[in-house]
Amino acid sequence: MIQQQFIEKAKAIFEKDNSVTGMAVGGSWLTKEIDEFSDVDLVLFTEQKVSGDRELMLQYARSIGDFLSGFTGEHVGEPRVLICLYDNPLLHVDIKFLTIDEFSDRVETPVILIDKTGMLAAQIAQSQAKFPYPDxxxxxxxxxxxxxxxxxxxxxxxxxxxxxxxxxxxxxxxxxxxxxxxxxxxxxxxxxxxxxxxxxxxxxxxxxxxxxxxxxxxxxxxxxxxxxxxxxxxxxxxxxxxxxxxxxxxxxxxxxxxxx
CATH class of the missing domain: 1.20.120.330 (Nucleotidyltransferases  domain 2)
Structure with missing residues (x-):
């Protein structure tokens, strides 16, 4: 599956990056509904805050694949997400940039792939995912x-x-x-x-x-x-x-x- 190959490549690269403290994957990966039409929803945790610095977000994104284009997600109310398109294979990937402290407010509990300090697992253990319901x-x-x-x-x-x-x-x-x-x-x-x-x-x-x-x-x-x-x-x-x-x-x- 091309999504799994991309995730494994990203994990191998970010494990060697000292500025990265953790990585997780959510979306259809969690529900095991992933198919050839699925995108990839990554959450990247960094020591210093990256969201807000578009060029730095792009730098991380370019490091893990054949990057075609990317833009931040203000139109969906989430500027911390970089919406990316990669080639070889052609794949849609959303990367959310967070610090560990920002992760207590979440809509799902992703699968942890990298947790260099153990703080990511601890944050998940002491907080709860809450999906927003309509008023x-x-x-x-x-x-x-x-x-x-x-x-x-x-x-x-x-x-x-x-x-x-x-x-x-x-x-x-x-x-x-x-x-x-x-x-x-x-x-x-x-x-x-x-x-x-x-x-x-x-x-x-x-x-x-x-x-x-x-x-x-x-x-x-x-x-x-x-x-x-x-x-x-x-x-x-x-x-x-x-x-x-x-x-x-x-x-x-x-x-x-x-x-x-």
Whole structure:
């Protein structure tokens, strides 16, 4: 497996680097779901803080393979990650740069490959991985305004803008909530094809429109139906429902449907 070969090469190189205190691997390596389409998620621990110094991050990345390109992960909210593409073989590798002290806040417990001082294992032993779950109140406070926004775009004829909106809803609302319903971690729409039961996946597919006014409106209707079903099943009693906004937006929905 090309991922294992890359990891073994990186381990051999970083074991000789005195500035490196540890290395671990996470992602699909942990769940043993790695296949030919998997990327590699490395965590590199250094004596001194490296994140924030892009050139130094690139220097480490270039040392372990046939480096093609790399950029930091601000767009996914993690500037400490360098997202890399290597050649021979062509492989996507994410490298997160941390000090040992920064590792107490983590979403998973990776497999330790290098731990020169034993401090990495100690840090794992005294802390707990916590995957972020969606805030149901945050979703409810926004959902009906989002639906209204989509109706405005459809009503004006900005179908491409409205089309893209559904991808946002699936990533932020439906994917995570359906994963939770199916006892999975709420990883957006990652692996929904394999991780959701058949009925849930069919309902998610119904939120995918074609490029037409009628299809956009049907998909938005299906989105509302799916959201209300998930809300009823998952949301606890202390979530304050935005009933007034819901009523007004659904009235406007009916008005837009009547127009041509």
């Amino acid at each position: 149901y109140q945050w979703i409810e406070d926004r959902f009906w305004t989002w639906v209204h926004y989509a109706l405005l775009k459809i009503g004006r004829g900005e179908y491409m803008e409205a089309f893209d909106f559904f991808g946002f809803l699936r990533m932020v609302v439906f994917g995570p909530l359906l994963h939770i319903k199916n006892n999975n971690l709420p990883r957006g729409v990652r692996k929904v094809e394999m991780s959701l039961n058949t009925d849930d996946f069919i309902n998610l597919q119904k939120t995918i429109p074609q490029y037409s006014r009628q299809s956009l409106l049907e998909s938005l209707h299906n989105s509302v139906v799916l959201y209300k079903e998930l809300r009823a099943e998952l949301f606890v009693n202390n979530v304050q429902l935005q009933k007034n906004a819901e009523v007004k937006v659904l009235e406007y929905f009916e008005e837009i449907k009547k127009r041509k």
